[in-house]
Structures are given as structure tokens and as C-alpha cells.
Amino acid sequence: MAKTxxxxxxxxxxxxxxxxxxxxxxxxxxxxxxxxxxLWTDDSEKSIEQVENMVxxxxxxxxx
Numbered sequence: 001m002a003k004t005x006x007x008x009x010x011x012x013x014x015x016x017x018x019x020x021x022x023x024x025x026x027x028x029x030x031x032x033x034x035x036x037x038x039l040w041t042d043d044s045e046k047s048i049e050q051v052e053n054m055v056x057x058x059x060x061x062x063x064x
Contacts, residue, residue: 015047016048018045018046018048020036029051029055036051039054040054
């Protein structure tokens, strides 16, 4: 059975989100604090997956 958009929205809202301060104080991102500080400029909350994707995309970026 295919998921409807309404179901997808409910699935996304059940994902745990964290503040920038919580992420920066975690051991998991201890070696990426500088990148997270530079990339995460708003006061929003993000999931672990969003933060990992943000850092990963940055690290894969092209150097000019």
C-alpha cells in the first residue's frame, strides 16, 4: 500500500529533533563542531539525519 502525503508528514513529525546547542554538546559531532557552527545559522531544530546530511554535503563540496 502506498503512503499518502498526509501519512508522510506524520512520519516526519515523529522524528526527534534537537537544538544546535544539543548537537554541539554531543560526542557524536565532537569532531564536526566548527562545520556545524558555520552551516547552521538559524534557531531551528534539526534531526540527526539532517545534521549528518548537512555536514556530509559540506565535506563533499568542491574547493575553488
